[in-house]
Structures are given as structure tokens and as C-alpha cells.
Amino acid sequence: MPAPARYSRPAIALHWITLLLIVVVYAMMELKGLFPKDSPEQGFMKMIHASCGLTILALTVVRLATRLARRSPAITPAPAAWEQFAARLMHAALYAMLLALPLLAWTGINAFGGTVKVWGIALPALIGVDKALGSTILDTHRLIANTGYFLIGLHALAALKHHYVRRDDTLRRMLPLRA
Secondary structure (H helix, E strand, C coil), X not given: CCXXXXXXXXXXXXXXXXXXXXXXXXXXXXXXXXXXXXXXXXXXHHHHHHHHHHHHHHHHHHHHHHHHHCCCCCCCCCXXXXXXXXXXXXXXXXXXXXXXXXXXXXXXXXXXXXXXXXXXXXXXXXXXXXHHHHHHHHXXXXXXXXXXXXXXXXXXXXXXXXXXHHCCCCCHHHCCCXX
């Protein structure tokens, strides 16, 4: 069965919804510092940050399942083998980040004795209280989140390079509307 010319509508929708949620998660992370510690505004931003992050986790599981069930559309003209390898590495890194960040936050909060809520619904604890471990986990969460700026930026730049420099169909395959 040949590869389709474009990603499926569900795959496209999941991609762009995930991007929107990532923007919200990063915005909440950056903007919460504008408000006093433990203020209602900061609490609201933390809730949105956590809820969107855990929603990203759920969407990423669905995205991975759909990606495994359906072939990705071929790029026309085909990129060099090294570019295909780099793209696979980038996608693996992005998926790993999208899975790891919410799980690290969830376990890190649990390690401090906190309860994680997604859209107001309390989730079960994944680990017991261990504040030293919690510090390490949340430090790792922050490190990966900061690395995410680079990964997401590089992913976007690669898409723009394909579209404007190589003039292939890489970006058009993932756009919501047909060109």
C-alpha cells in the first residue's frame, strides 16, 4: 500500500492542537512569575499549565498510536538519507519530550506529597513522598522543558526550510487546509 500524499485529518488536527497546548503550557510557565507566589492568579496558571500538559500526554499517546497504525506520507521530492535520519531523530526526541515532561511533573509533584489535578480531577499518585527524589525529578522536568525550546524551534525551522528553501511538500502535508 503506497504512502498517502498528506497526513490524515485526525493526525493533522492532533498535531496542531498539541502545538496550541504547548504554547499555552510554555506561556503559563513564563507568565506565572508576574504574579506573587501562591496568589490566585499564579494558582490558576499552574492549574492550566498542569492540565494542558497532561492533555498533551494523552494526545501524544493517541498520536503515537495513529502514527504506528498509518504510514507517514512521503516527501516529494525525497530528501537525502541523512535528512530522513535527522527527521526521525527529531520526531523521536519530540515524542519523548511530550511523554516525559508530564510524567516527570506528575511524579515530581507526588514526591512532594502533592496531588496532581487535570481539569479539576485528582489523579492517583504514581510514587510516594520522597522530597529529595522530587527535587531531582522536577529539576529534570525543567531541564527537558528548557531543551524543548530548542527542539520545537529546530522542528519549526526545518519545516520552513523544506517549504521555502527546498520547496518540497513537507509542510503542506501537515497543513490543515489543502493548498
